[in-house]
Amino acid sequence: MATQTPSATTPRGDAAVEPKIQTLRELYADAPQLGRDALEKAMPNLKRELAAGTGAQNAGRIGARQGKVSELTGIFPFATPAGANRLRVLLQFLDGNFKLADAVGTVHDMRFVFLDNDTKLLFCTAYDGEWDAYIDDFATKIPDALDLLFCDADGWPGIRNPKIKDWIVGHQIAAQAWYVGNPNLTVAETRRLAKVGKAVEELLDKIA
């Protein structure tokens, strides 16, 4: 399980980068040939990346964050095959219509993936801010939807149950690495910018 601690974001000098390059060379010395070649070719770019200040933060209790956006990755065993079937049919009927996630307003994306002959559910999401606040938000705004979606996960205590957070943490696997293309924009900011963009275009049209 990866644990991250926040650290300085200032760029580092050569003195800090050299030992890292050395470590990488040692690590890739017995990599497949493909990897050894790639290390040499990628070296100029790698030096720049290794010289950058840290781009990895944590999402609070568990998970990685980059800028304003965090990740949650959980693998949940289904209690019964009938439960897996129930969720699959629900998701097929919903057909991508997650208006309730829109209502929460902090979810960038989320996926439901069935694993190991439908015995487990992989749930991955990208969301704004800190883990505890995110779970609280779901519990407050869309408790029934959460219970409907996850009631067939083995041991699901219910979103209104005080044990819910510990239960989720027990199934979450923190990402070892996490990248966000636009790390400085929350869901709300992105939505606002989409409106701003439209308004600016209309304005420019009028001037023309």
Added chain:
Amino acid sequence: MATQTATPTRAKQSLTVDEKIQKMRELYADAPEIGKAALENGLPQLTEALAAPSAQQTAGRIGLRQGKVSELCVFLPFVEGGAKRLRAFLQLLEGNFRAADAVGTVHDMRFVFVDNDTKLLFATAYDGDFDPYIEDFAAKIPNAMDLWLCNCEGYPGMRNPAAAADWIASHQIAAEAWYVNSPNLTGAETRRLEKVGKALDELLDKIGD
């Protein structure tokens, strides 16, 4: 780990909303108590969602798409020593994926070590369809890709893009459901909007002075 070679076909879309509700009631009749209660409490919103037109598309060869944004999720077995090497590499990078910035179509990506470090779960949100996405990686950042993926079994190398795409697809598991909050914005469009927003703020500041 189960693998699917194609996006599962969406079943029973010809049913009416009432028929779907009826089916949900039947299915949840023997659900855990919490689920049964949630179905009754959530029925008005659920009915609305079931009445909405389909919001789910495919990402081409494999995977789901919503609007302009697609999902890719793979489980890749590590070669011996590969997990340790990739973990150390990712720790040294500390979240600095300029190579992904250079590709420009990646919304997010995560590297998760699963099953006692025997497999890598890689999940990403990206713009467009599967094949152009992989071709883009092969064209723009082959070395970075080789550095990550050489640690996984059977990886043919990004200089063999057709084989690499086949290899990735063979380990991919298409999501059953996929949600994107701003499905109509590519990564590039969002970055452009960020600049527009900044420019507008500056303009308004000048007018305000």
